[in-house]
Amino acid sequence: MKLAVADEVLADIDAASRWYDDKQPGLGTDFIAAVDAAFVTILERPEAWAADPCYAPKVVRRYVMHRFPFVIFYRVGERTLEIAGLAHTSRRPGAWQR
Numbered sequence: 001m002k003l004a005v006a007d008e009v010l011a012d013i014d015a016a017s018r019w020y021d022d023k024q025p026g027l028g029t030d031f032i033a034a035v036d037a038a039f040v041t042i043l044e045r046p047e048a049w050a051a052d053p054c055y056a057p058k059v060v061r062r063y064v065m066h067r068f069p070f071v072i073f074y075r076v077g078e079r080t081l082e083i084a085g086l087a088h089t090s091r092r093p094g095a096w097q098r
Contacts, residue, residue, distance in 0.1 A: 001043060001046070001079060001080065001081050002079055002080045002081070003039060003043060003080075003081050003083065004080050004081070004082045004083065005039075005082075005083040006082070006083060006084055006085070008085075009083050009084070009085060009086045012086045013031075013032065013035055013086060016028075016031055016068075016070070016086075016088075017029070017031050017032050020068075030067075031068055034065060034066075034067050034068055035065070035070075035072075035086075038063055038065055038072055039072075039083065041063070042063050042072065042074060042081065042083075043081055046061070046074070046076045046081055047061075047076065049061045049062060049063050050062070052073070055073075058075070059075065059076070060073050060074070060075055060084065061073070061074055061075070061076065062074075064089075069088055069089040069090065070086055070087065070088055070089065071086070071087050071089060072085070072086055073085035073086070073087070
């Protein structure tokens with residue numbers, strides 16, 4: 001299965017990484033490594049996480065990261081797993097869609 005990451009998600013990852021590095025040098029690198037590991041985990045078992053009912057009838061699943069307070073929103077296609085959003089857990093629901 002091919003991984004597709006939306007440009008907005010890449011921008012959010014970069015912004016969060018820079019924010020973490022400003023707080024503690026090297027923490028941004030740890031954040032990127034955690035995101036990469038989450039992507040691998042999702043690719044290995046894309047159906048393992050529940051669909052978020054807030055986005056019905058679309059099937060948008062969410063993966064909650066462990067070390068960092070972020071949720072990864074994704075859709076599973078036939079050949080592609082699309083990373084559609086990344087949101088800090090203190091944001092309003094749906095803020096990642098903008």
